Amino acid sequence: xxxxxxxxxxxxxxxxxxxxxxxxxxxxxxxxxxxxxxxxxxxxxxxxxxxxxxxxxxxxxxxxxxxxxxxxxxxxxxxxxxxxxxxxxxxxxxxxxxxxxxxxxxxxxxxxxxxxxxxxxxxxxxxxxxxxxxxxxxxxxxxxxxxxxxxxxxxxxxxxxxxxxxxxxxxxxxxxxxxxxxxxxxxxxxxxxxxxxxxxxxxxxxxxxxxxxxxxxxxxxxxxxxxxxxxxxxxxxxxxxxxxxxxxxxxxxxxxxxxxxxxxxxxxxxxxxxxxxxxxxxxxxxxxxxxxxxxxxxxxxxxxxxxxxxxxxxxxxxxxxxxxxxxxxxxxxxxxxxxxxxxxxxxxxxxxxxxxxxxxxxxxxxxxxxxxxxxxxxxxxxxxxxxxxxxxxxxxxxxxxxxxxxxxxxxxxxxxxxxxxxxxxxxxxxxxxxxxxxxxxxxxxxxxxxxxxxxxxxxxxxxxxxxxxxxxxxxxxxxxxxxxxxxxxxxxxxxxxxxxxxxxxx
Amino acid sequence: xxxxxxxxxxxxxxxxxxxxxxxxxxxxxxxxxxxxxxxxxxxxxxxxxxxxxxxxxxxxxxxxxxxxxxxxxxxxxxxxxxxxxxxxxxxxxxxxxxxxxxxxxxxxxxxxxxxxxxxxxxxxxxxxxxxxxxxxxxxxxxxxxxxxxxxxxxxxxxxxxxxxxxxxxxxxxxxxxxxx
Numbered sequence: 001x002x003x004x005x006x007x008x009x010x011x012x013x014x015x016x017x018x019x020x021x022x023x024x025x026x027x028x029x030x031x032x033x034x035x036x037x038x039x040x041x042x043x044x045x046x047x048x049x050x051x052x053x054x055x056x057x058x059x060x061x062x063x064x065x066x067x068x069x070x071x072x073x074x075x076x077x078x079x080x081x082x083x084x085x086x087x088x089x090x091x092x093x094x095x096x097x098x099x100x101x102x103x104x105x106x107x108x109x110x111x112x113x114x115x116x117x118x119x120x121x122x123x124x125x126x127x128x129x130x131x132x133x134x135x136x137x138x139x140x141x142x143x144x145x146x147x148x149x150x151x152x153x154x155x156x157x158x159x160x161x162x163x164x165x166x167x168x169x170x171x172x173x174x175x176x177x178x179x180x181x182x183x184x185x186x187x188x189x190x191x192x193x194x195x196x197x198x199x200x201x202x203x204x205x206x207x208x209x210x211x212x213x214x215x216x217x218x219x220x221x222x223x224x225x226x227x228x229x230x231x232x233x234x235x236x237x238x239x240x241x242x243x244x245x246x247x248x249x250x251x252x253x254x255x256x257x258x259x260x261x262x263x264x265x266x267x268x269x270x271x272x273x274x275x276x277x278x279x280x281x282x283x284x285x286x287x288x289x290x291x292x293x294x295x296x297x298x299x300x301x302x303x304x305x306x307x308x309x310x311x312x313x314x315x316x317x318x319x320x321x322x323x324x325x326x327x328x329x330x331x332x333x334x335x336x337x338x339x340x341x342x343x344x345x346x347x348x349x350x351x352x353x354x355x356x357x358x359x360x361x362x363x364x365x366x367x368x369x370x371x372x373x374x375x376x377x378x379x380x381x382x383x384x385x386x387x388x389x390x391x392x393x394x395x396x397x398x399x400x401x402x403x404x405x406x407x408x409x410x411x412x413x414x415x416x417x418x419x420x421x422x423x424x425x426x427x428x429x430x431x432x433x434x435x436x437x438x439x440x441x442x443x444x445x446x447x448x449x450x451x452x453x454x455x456x457x458x459x460x461x462x463x464x465x466x467x468x469x470x471x472x473x474x475x476x477x478x479x480x481x482x483x484x485x486x487x488x489x490x491x492x493x494x495x496x497x498x499x500x501x502x503x504x505x506x
Numbered sequence: 507x508x509x510x511x512x513x514x515x516x517x518x519x520x521x522x523x524x525x526x527x528x529x530x531x532x533x534x535x536x537x538x539x540x541x542x543x544x545x546x547x548x549x550x551x552x553x554x555x556x557x558x559x560x561x562x563x564x565x566x567x568x569x570x571x572x573x574x575x576x577x578x579x580x581x582x583x584x585x586x587x588x589x590x591x592x593x594x595x596x597x598x599x600x601x602x603x604x605x606x607x608x609x610x611x612x613x614x615x616x617x618x619x620x621x622x623x624x625x626x627x628x629x630x631x632x633x634x635x636x637x638x639x640x641x642x643x644x645x646x647x648x649x650x651x652x653x654x655x656x657x658x659x660x661x662x663x664x665x666x667x668x669x670x671x672x673x674x675x676x677x678x679x680x681x682x683x684x685x686x
Contacts, residue, residue: 050667050671050673051666051667051671051673053671053673054671054672054673165589167582167585167586167589168582168586170578170582171543171579171582171583171586174575174576174578174579174582175543175546175579177572177575178550178572178575178576178579181571181572181575185568187568188567188568190557190558190568191557192553192554192557192568192569192572193550193553193554193572195553216617219613220610220613220614223609223610223612223613224522224602224606224609224610225522388641388645388647389518389645390640390641390644390645390646390647391637391641391645391647391655393613393640394616394620394633394636394637394640394641395637395659397613397616397617397620397636398620398629398633398636398637398659398660398663399663401620401621401624401629401633402629402663402667402673402675405629405675405676406667406673406675409674411624411625411676414621414624415621418617418618418621421617422614425610426535426539427539429532429535429601429602430532430535430536430539430601432539448571448572451566451571452565452566452570452571455565455566456564456565456566460561460565460566
């Protein structure tokens, strides 16, 4: 019940004209970012971050998180109307969303997508409201070994549970952790990996890296493709909205299942992409007529959108409670918190109650306002796609440069952004994942500090990571997850022994 | 009621041809990337070892953690190199075709020039030149539309960042002439 009282306090913090206007601006910018090709949630938030530097932290995070909600909503517009997934997690939405649009049911598909996005986010926000304070108060008992074990768990789960080739995830993560260490060592004050360059003294700011990796590389990749569009223009009437909402209780199992999957994969670093596909596949598997999926079935829109949004939203839970982001965008928001001098993690709930509960309240309000906004403005946002890419691309490049420069007022960062743009382009094309790189770049210094403090405390004995039940369980779980593909393979063999030593033919 | 007529159609006259020849294979790029990462791991590993990668009286030395990360990066790159070399013997996917490379360069080269020009003429003048030039030369959009769009976008950015939000961008001689 204490959480409810604090949430009401959060609404009181939030309900000022200034914050509400910033919320609207954030949502509009976010939908814009979600609809435009070559932009997406993470780079949209990273590019627009400098706008918030002069604001107070609560207003700033409200605006940034609303850009995030807006981008999540906007992705569905292009998926359904043009069969172009704005984000990877929108791919599953195209399976049934686009056929619905082709059958003249675009408005119904869009309403279903926006509504299920709202439901997924709402379930995740409820989870954050009640679970985050509990986790953070539990995490107050953490010392450096426990924190390092949690960081290790995050890194290991990316390697063990990721879909990419394991060595590529390891390369991406090790590179991110190494680059995070460039500059002045926070403990000893020594310079590391600067090679005499005064520019590298500041270290590599992860926001600059993110803008290059996601923004510039995405422009290069988008430009590579054929940019012709052919799609539907749709407007949504109240009758269609009410019709979809009236039928909503019929799909409560799908919505609940997808929300659960989404929340689970958001808190663990499974991500929205895995959540949307898993949500879609399970909806198909449990359907009475699975063969009708892919031909314009509304559940095929409900399931992936609910899961993706529950995942995207719940990724903020570990960020707020433990200081560990569950997704790339959460990592950028975490970087924003650090820019404003806030220390994400359990102490945030104790030292900055106004900020935390204002943010949680903004998640509720931002989603409600976002839902109304997208339902009423679809034709406007869909028509943005008429703007030629030759006009959009240089504007995105300029926005990226402004974002990169504004973080530290350094011209060198614009060059660095360009360098990371090339790295991002090449890495994406050869399948080296960028999410572990971003996460490692954000968490690198914190992980190293926790490791060093643990080792100093134990006199260099690695047994410190098994010194009590809590840290021992987390470390063991981390190692299990790291070797999960091997363990899973062994378990699969044990479960299905081949009789008489004969292997089944494929 | 939904109005679902086919309404939004955007053509791409400069789209890359489907039958364009491959410039380089993904396998070859993977080998080059692994070699570069290996070289980076060795360089950073050496620097960290030089800084101090062992223990002293106060605990781990500054290079301890990054040194072992360099070892992991080197190991991962070496493994990737072996995998890429084995896979390279088989038919490899195309990394980029000639037509795609041309279009990527059409964005990359102006972006590179934009970064260089920003250093001398400031960000806003460079932005104006990039947007107008790109729209006109790459997009073949009418000159007046290109100039107007570039001017409006640059002006909005200037008002938003420099005036409304106090985020000061790099300036050049033009802004100096107007007292900024």
